[in-house]
Amino acid sequence: VSGNTQPASLLTPTWVTAQNMESTVIKDKFVDVGALCSAVGQGVCTAAGIS
Numbered sequence: 001v002s003g004n005t006q007p008a009s010l011l012t013p014t015w016v017t018a019q020n021m022e023s024t025v026i027k028d029k030f031v032d033v034g035a036l037c038s039a040v041g042q043g044v045c046t047a048a049g050i051s
Contacts, residue, residue, distance in 0.1 A: 018048040
């Protein structure tokens with residue numbers, strides 16, 4: 001858009017790993033635990049400490 005000021009919301013990216021999955025995307029309800037664990041398998045969730 002030319003000539004108009006546009007607001008920006010700049011966020012700091014966060015790498016999501018098995019170690020921080022529960023404290024990031026699950027805590028923020030970005031991904032449902034049930035949907036995640038049924039997609040990857042309950043064993044993977046259990047090994048990553050996700051319940």
